[in-house]
Amino acid sequence: MRILFLTPYPLGKAPSQRFRFEQYLPELDAQGWQYQLVPFLDEATWSILYKPGHVGAKVLGILGGLWRRLLLVLTAVGKYDVVFVHREAAPVGPPVIEWLIARVLRKRIVYDFDDAIWLQDPAWERAFASRLKYPRKVSLICRWADRVSCGNAYLRDYAAQFSPQAVINPTTLDTENLHNIVRSQATAPGGTVVIGWTGTHSTLRHLDLLWPVLERLEQEGHRFEFRVISNFPPDYEGLKSLTFRPWRKDTEIADLAGFHFGLMPLVDDAWARGKCAFKALQYMALGMPALVSPVGMNTEVVQDGHNGYVCATDEEWYEAIRRLLTDEALRTRLGTAARRTIVERYSVLSNTRNFLNLFK
Template identity: 25%
Template sequence: MRILMLEGFDRGNFSTRWRTYCVGEYLRQHGHQVRYYHLLLNVDEAPVLRGLPAVVQQAALRLIAAVRAVLARRWCRWAGRVIVLNVYSSRWLTRYLNRRCGGYVYDTVDFADTEDFIRLHCAPGWRGMPQRLKMRMNYRTFLAYVDNARIVCTNNFHCIEQAGRRGRKTHLFIDPIPNEYLKPLPQREPGAPFILGWTGSFATTRYLEEYIDVLTFFTRGRGVRLELMEGEPRFAAKANATVVPWTVDNFKQHLPHWSVGIAPLPSSVPFTGKFPGKILQYMAAGIPSIVTPKGMATHFITHGETGFYANTADEWIGFIHHFIEHPEDVVRMGRNARADFEARFSLEAQMPAYEHALSLNDTGGA
């Protein structure tokens, strides 16, 4: 089948790599013709914008996205199946795609809990008003893509519930990391330093702020190292942590050497639809996790077998202590986590059901 992957991801986003490129490569290897079409460009892809003020760059990129949405119709006519990935712009495009034979698949990873993200990421009062307005407008566009899709494919239960209430067929598709992308250590060296690790972004480092006392309890004078992949430097300095720049090589090399991966979330926000992809990455790397049990986090960890759920500061301290004092549990739970990843969440485990749900093996559009 001819498949068009029409996507609006930031190309640096973790989900981009799994849901777009890894899925696309798998489909190619299984006989499909796959074409990627990026609605959104970044400044590096539009060099004429370099050096211009940021507000001008953003306005120009939005205009380019609108033009590219119009031009996308050519490739939509070529495709037997269109998969729209995380697009929240050009609402008119939903109606055009819906009129096509077979409609389109909407694959989305965000906006299941917009108000939670507004509370965390938007400044209060009038200073945060433009960003709040933009996020709520994006949410309305998100709902238009949901309402016109033949099936909604997503990585979180809350979004599935939203789509189901609106009468849409749904398919749960966890970000699919290939088995070979991250390789666990064959064995851990005796006497190796105990390393707590966290993957995220500059913006999501704020999720750690509530836990600064827990982290510094271990990083100051107790021999524990803390590595933040893409963390915010000022927070890292306060936590006595090391910031590791995100590159593919750093990602593949550092994660398997961590002792435990952490995924804390602020206690003040429900995070009903939060998908903590970092837990999946820790599992793929063969390391156990300590996790705040919110949103999709409760779908990943088996408490005491592949990691621990922690709600309070005392629980966080207790579980970190447990791993320090019981290195055999670091190994045992890490192996269990990797086995669970391979069985439930890897690209190879999920793709047969994905192809079936999206009817990608139909003869039409070949």
């Protein structure tokens, strides 16, 4: 089996790539399969992609990516058995590359996505790059693909309108080699409980749901640190207990393991319903409870009162956070169940056969 992976970003840079297929590459080696990963963006363009300015360099980077994609189709795609397309072959314009691969070269496509990418992401609706996208391409690629790999049932149900071969391939974690730290819920005498949130700048908007709740807890005298790990700090100054740590790949797991429990609020909109509960998966894999909004896949992963809490209102968020702040034994019990959920249902170990079946 020879597989060509067409990815948006360089190897090891983006969570969606790392946790949807990159961590399965050793298994492909074990199967004796050959593969190559070809990113659209080069390292230089990736390094400035989310920084302000650099417009000229970004435009040149995108044009360079388009040229490399076309050259790849003309010279190299023919030697592969399957082409795995993660999200899209090119981030701008109609799906010309996918059409050439599927309709002209007659190659099998496995199409993979983990967000509602047929919609406009609210976090990017005013960005210049968003105007160059072609959301309608998702339905077209689904029609052309031999298999559509979807992160959850919501995404699968969309893809199934266009393909009878749409299947659920959940985002998973390597609980043996990466997410293998189990958080101790014990605190030193007088120690502070750390409530955590992690995500990118595009998801910081969801924290607006929680600021009033956290302020209320702080004003009532509860001692805690609310630690945010992201590539940009939140633009909020009303919470004294707020701290920020920049996300770093080399310290990611240790930084997350510094939480006692993690939060995943989501605004209930069409885009958020496509989310694959990734924050909750990470918290739970490290042996801590996850508190989540009842949106999208969250209610599939988190069972209220068993491995975390599902919170729909300010009062439910308040009660769940207050309970965990004051009850170490409860944090330990829910955290143990949370880790078990991930190992049994959302780990590389439990999903390897499902992933390999995408190519058969």
